[in-house]
Amino acid sequence: MNTTTQTDTLKRVKQILENYLVDKKLRKTPERFALLEAIYTRDDHFDAETLYVEMKMKNYKVSRATVYNTLDILQECKLVIKHQFGSKLARYEKSFGYQQHDHLICVECNKILEFCDPRIRNIQSMVEDIYGFKIDSHSLNFYGTCSEDCAERQRRKER
Amino acid sequence: MNTTTQTDTLKRVKQILENYLVDKKLRKTPERFALLEAIYTRDDHFDAETLYVEMKMKNYKVSRATVYNTLDILQECKLVIKHQFGSKLARYEKSFGYQQHDHLICVECNKILEFCDPRIRNIQSMVEDIYGFKIDSHSLNFYGTCSEDCAERQRRKER
DNA sequence: ATCCCTGCAAAGGGTTTGCAGACGC
DNA sequence: GCGTCTGCAAACCCTTTGCAGGGAT
Secondary structure (H helix, E strand, C coil), X not given: CCHHHHHHHHHHHHHHHHHHHHHCXXXXXXXXXXXXXXXXXXXXXXXXXXXXXXXXXCCCCCCHHHHXXXXXXXXXXXXXXXXXXXXXXXXXXXXXXXXXXXXXXXXXXXXEEEECCCHHHHHHHHHHHHHCCEEEEXXXXXXXXXXXXXXXXXXHHHC | CCHHHHHHXXXXXXXXXXXXXXXXXXXXXXXXXXXXXXXXXXXXXXXXXXXXXXXXXXXXXXXXXHHHHHHHHHHHCCCEEEECCCCCCCEEEECCCCCCCEEEEXXXXXXXXXXXXXXXXXXXXXXXXXXXXXXXXXXXXEEEXXXXXXXXXXXXXXX
């Protein structure tokens, strides 16, 4: 994504947040927009603490409470997605302009790759039909090792 | 599953645990076998606390520490699978004699259904080839509502 | 007899909550 | 000015850990 597009994205997501806040009669606080910008400047699967520390480093003071509060709001307006990659530590990522995708997680070095596969949609509609569920979302994670090094490290642990 | 088969399963999983403990030079304590039996008598996706309380109710005293310790061991010998269904609270289920399956979770009433789909295997091998990962396991969860009642309750929340 | 395992309770890590003061409306 | 949002810290929940006594080998 080049700089122009990123600036453009930033404008659009800020607009979405603003609309959401107005609609829900919530306040347009500077903290919320600062956090949104920080999130849309990142390009990874971060946790709440990392975001909190990043703000601190930039000399933008926000409390942990505000970080969590804002992450909740951003999830509600679909600007952020929360993941639980098999541990209790929640991970987040921006979601505007991204096509829905799934994750491939290296259990050794924690590298996370993304992939898309249209077959999941098919599985979803089949499952909806069979069980009478209305499905809103899904998460598909593959866990494994990303390289021979990581595979070797894993084998060593299992002994 | 009829009673005969369940008794049979119980015998077999106890044997598996015993072999594992001997192999790893761990001790065959009564707590471990009692917990294994409790787990294989259940038929749901339970959390550690529920199991702990169940043992208490049956007047079989085990500590939380032992519950967690035993769940770890049972995971290692593949008799139990641990799930993280989008919350920090871990869920467990017995896994011997079960084919690998995935989950459908009602976000309103927390009902959990299971399903299998062979296409996931295909996606898995494709992803392995493309990204050079060696995949050990996966988790696919669909989140939605299980009935019109639950769907309605969800809509009411969103207002 | 060894020393791993247990029970207990305290500590731990991530997240949520309560409260008083700040500030968007 | 009203009422929500913030920062702070304490509380919270689930899980892990430390330790001393007990039981498997």
